[in-house]
Amino acid sequence: MDRITSHEQGLAALASHFAGMPPVAALQVQVDAWREGCLRLRAPLAANVNDKGCAFGGSLSSLMTIAAWGLVALELESAGVHADVFVADSRVRFLKPVFEDLVVEATFDDAAEHAALLDVLRRQGRVSIRLQARTVLADGAVAATYAGRYVAIARS
Template sequence: MSDDALTRLDHHYQSMPPVAAMQLRIAGFDGDRLRLHAPLSAHVNDKGCAFGGSLGSMMTLASWGLVTLRIEAAGLDADVYVADSQVRYLAPLFADLDVTAEADADADWEAFIATLRQRGRARIGLRAWAGLPEGGVATEFTARYVAIVRDPGHAAA
């Protein structure tokens, strides 16, 4: 994956005013996992820990970004939507928000891309989490994302 793809993703994130206000940045991408970071100071709640809505949003954005990067790497142009999601809050996070997203264990990127090419629409399951500085997980997220090719004639390419 090129640095250009990460730059485009970051510009897309920053073009959305609510996301720009989150002060998030891309912390890393290894082809399988996308990591985002945001300062606690922009997401602190009345208890002094990370706001639950911010954690849910960060995990939604990381998962969306991962799907977007994989589609772009396949040479496709598609809109990506979250179809459904579930968040579990396991422990308060009193540190910066560091979120990681990856495909579910039973997800298959090759099958997802093949279906997207063939049908112009595909779904894939993702999972994300916010880690605790001392180890462990503060918040878990599971979701299904849908991609729809913007130009169906381009899907067969």
């Protein structure tokens, strides 16, 4: 199987996984892109709007959380490593209201941690890794930021 096909299958599997979780499905998440340690998700404002006509803070927080989770899951699965990934802790800052469709980008917080991810998981059976995400507006401004720590536990 060539890399492009495997890559596309990973994105399709992630989208299917999201669709199978009712709270995530309600966000109407679209897996937009995954490359170079970055996962981008989108969701329509209409499905995530609050009483003020802007994005619901819970939707922004949820979308950033699952983007970071999805990035770890994709990286592990693409390497043929099967593990359960859990969010351990997180912090969100809301900087600006979002009056447009939601766009979130998740990345690894530390390049050395990212580089050691597979090795540590294979040796120890579990690994902790920090990620960050941000909600990006069409004009390039950042509307919200997220910092989270995830734990991956190898499946037996």
